[in-house]
Amino acid sequence: MTDTSTDLRDRTQRFLFENADIRGEAVQLDSAYREIIDIHQYAPGVSRLLGEFMAAAVLLATTLKFEGKLVLQARSEGQVPLLMAECDNALRIRAIARGAEQATSERFDQLLPGGTLAITVDPTRGQRYQGIVPLTEDSLAHCLDAYFRQSEQLGTRFWLAANGERAAGMLLQQLPANKVEDPALRREQWEHAGTLATTLRETELLELAAPEIMHRLYHEEPLRLFTPKPVRFKCNCSRERTLNALASLPAAEVHELLEELGSITMDCEFCNQQYCFTESDLQAVLQPDEPGRLH
Known part of the structure; x- marks a missing residue:
């Protein structure tokens, strides 16, 4: 690892496993998160859920290879009828929860029950794409995991957290076979990386900078950390x-x-x-x- 910064500014940072076809991304949102939730004064449970959506939208947007935006949107029959986070390729983010004025719960299955989660990729030029998965899991991270399993894409897993002051997330994603061709070894490396990531506590995800998280999880693995990229709240209204x-x-x-x-x-x-x-x-x-x- 080459980056030893412990700054917790609004930013996302990519990392690669040197000996495995696995990439990762870690995002921490501070002022960008607080600016958004301060506008509407959401209930604590809604604020935390919106923070997780924001972190997830940033992580997903880092996979975009073109100019455009990614929209993560949930509709439900619960205390939050609609919740949406949007992030573009320049990592400008905005988010909102609608109809959540009476929300009192802090449980995912009560805030967003009986609904659907849609991931929309909207390029500036080209075809718009949308994938939908039912909100049947116990957290947003697990719903996203299920989405990628069902879409039969390369393995992808999420870890998300928010506490009303800060939102954070981490993504692990398999890459096409390049460094390792053997399917059994690829599967073993992927399971190993995921197992170590499950030991990460929410407080660590929220409080530690990306390089510290990587050291905490993968200090025995050779990793390459990339230069962090800034994330900011920016509305595209005019x-x-x-x-x-x-x-x-x-x-x-x-x-x-x-x-x-x-x-x-x-x-x-x-x-x-x-x-x-x-x-x-x-x-x-x-x-x-x-x-x-x-x-």
């Missing part, structure tokens, strides 16, 4: 996007709102940014048959 949303409304409805309120103010549910529009701002919206109509 005045232009909000104006285009208004343009999708019937012109008569926009007229009615302006007559009643004098102006129209729209809030972004992710970051609470407000966008105010007066009648002069909305001329293209108010004249839907004119060439200047927004689309």
Whole structure:
């Protein structure tokens, strides 16, 4: 290991096993996590669950080889009807829980029972892809493990934790055979790496920097640690996007709102940014048959 930093900033760090076809990623979120949960003042159980979703979204986004974003979304019949975390290839993240104002539980099976977990890969150019798995496991990490098992991809496992102040996660993933061709040895190495990772406690995942975690788990294994990459909270809302949303409304409805309120103010549910529009701002919206109509 070449990186001995113990800084716990918002960042993710990749590592490779030198003698096995296995990669890993460890993420720690501090201010990016707190900025998001402070906007909505979620209940403790929801805050922790949202932190796990954020950590998982970052880990999954590190697998993207193109410009675009990854969305991790759960819908359920429980105390949290919808929860979503989104991370793009530049590791800009945002997240939200909807309809969770009355949530009181801290148990995964009560917050998100009877639902589905969707992983959506949305490239800037190219085909959008979505995979769905039922929320039948006892944690988000185990649901993600099940998703990758069912999709018949290379072995992938997750470890996630959040405590309202910090969120963290670790991913292990098999790589195509390169260093080791023998199937039995590949299976043995994969099981060994996973068994050691299961000894990691949540407090260690939250409190230790990635190099310390790697030393704690794999000090007898030769590893290569890559330069950490920063993660930050960034909403992609804008005045232009909000104006285009208004343009999708019937012109008569926009007229009615302006007559009643004098102006129209729209809030972004992710970051609470407000966008105010007066009648002069909305001329293209108010004249839907004119060439200047927004689309």
